[in-house]
Amino acid sequence: MAIKPVLRMGNPLLLQRAVEIADFNTIELNGLIQDMRDTMQAEDGAGLAAPQIGISLRLVIFGVTKNPRYPDAPEIPETILINPIITPLDEVKDEAWEGCLSLPGLRGLVPRYRHIRYSGFDALGNQFEVEASDFHARVVQHECDHLDGILYPQRIKDIRQFAYTEELL
DSSP states (O other), X not given: OOOOOOOOTTOGGGGSOOXXXXXXXXXXXXXXXXXXXXXHHHTTOSEEEGGGGTOOBSXXXXXXXXXXXXXXXXXXXXXXXXXXXXXXXXXXXXXXXXXXXXXXXXEEEEEEESEEEEEEEOTTSOEEEEEEEHHHHHHHHHHHHHHTTOOGGGGOSOXXXXXXXXXXX
């Protein structure tokens, strides 16, 4: 389909709560998913939320195989997650460095739940549920935050832990 421009921090659409999807397996939805897949791959992203390409719908995709932006990350199967619900499975949080396609060149130390359950729908409207831990859980939480108008800098506890990537090396 097409590689779409990724909206950057400051765009008001990134601060809005996205709208739930009611119709599955439509030409429009399948086209959007393909555009998101193409864009995520072109940008070497671990995930992408529909609002990041200007579509205010509750849809994220994520997945990691070999990714130059995350060379040490474990593999995560490609997942299409529509109308997600995240449930922490305990109160344990870890802090780790995150980046975002909407904040190119920046990283921040962000606390996230270590172990979660996420549920939602696939592109065909089939409901599913997955337990995830560590990096997988972090990616899901990061992408789903976009659906609620939250960017990762809003979760950083100490702003001194937010910097340009090249300054952190």
